[in-house]
Amino acid sequence: MPLTDHHMCWPVPLLLLVVVTSAWIISSLYGSSASPQTGPGEVGDGKNATLSLPAIITTRLLSQINHTTSSVECVCPPPYARVMDQCYYANKFHELQWEEAHRFCQGMGGELAQPRHVNALLVFLLETYGKNVSRWYLGGTDADEEGNWRWIRGEPVSHGEWSQGEPNGNTEENCLEFCFVCQGNENPFPYPALNDEACDTRLNFVCEFVMTDCPLFERSEQRAEPE
Ligand SMILES: [Ca+2]
Numbered sequence: 001m002p003l004t005d006h007h008m009c010w011p012v013p014l015l016l017l018v019v020v021t022s023a024w025i026i027s028s029l030y031g032s033s034a035s036p037q038t039g040p041g042e043v044g045d046g047k048n049a050t051l052s053l054p055a056i057i058t059t060r061l062l063s064q065i066n067h068t069t070s071s072v073e074c075v076c077p078p079p080y081a082r083v084m085d086q087c088y089y090a091n092k093f094h095e096l097q098w099e100e101a102h103r104f105c106q107g108m109g110g111e112l113a114q115p116r117h118v119n120a121l122l123v124f125l126l127e128t129y130g131k132n133v134s135r136w137y138l139g140g141t142d143a144d145e146e147g148n149w150r151w152i153r154g155e156p157v158s159h160g161e162w163s164q165g166e167p168n169g170n171t172e173e174n175c176l177e178f179c180f181v182c183q184g185n186e187n188p189f190p191y192p193a194l195n196d197e198a199c200d201t202r203l204n205f206v207c208e209f210v211m212t213d214c215p216l217f218e219r220s221e222q223r224a225e226p227e
């Protein structure tokens, strides 16, 4: 089953009710009249020096509501499915050359997949499709400089993810794939599984949709350093 996004969140009207009720109770306890001097209902801590305690609490609760509602929007648009902090679509129907697959993904508003967590995508594909679909193009290439493997967005591909004996194709193999049936991957769980492949080979492929305006995903935007 594809991994999906689940968020525990309060309905906004209920949160607003909590905000208003909390502010009213605290106002009743400390008094709500505005005063230029710091009193028992006010906090004199620098930038909040002129705000009463109820106002500070209300501001912080409203901030929490805004964060909660924005997080709710962090759901991968179908047919993409969330794996950790990225959205993927694995196309098991078409076998395309790497450049064709790249354009297909762009036609879906995305790119070929560039996983920050390669093993997470590996596990997702194996658990979802098994080895019935055994070769998947990803968004990595060394076409610009032989041996300098990069994801399309420019980050280096981690050296620790290559399958046994790979990459081995020199200038004949410049496109990146997951290969679950290649040399060294005879075991039930093929790991590591990256392989360099000739770009005109027709393979299934994985697309990625990059989420924007989503704080939950932005925090993970920085890739890990390669080994
Ligand atoms: Ca190469």
Ligand SMILES: [Ca+2]
Binding pocket: 166, 167, 168, 169, 173, 195, 196, 197
């Ligand atoms: Ca190879």
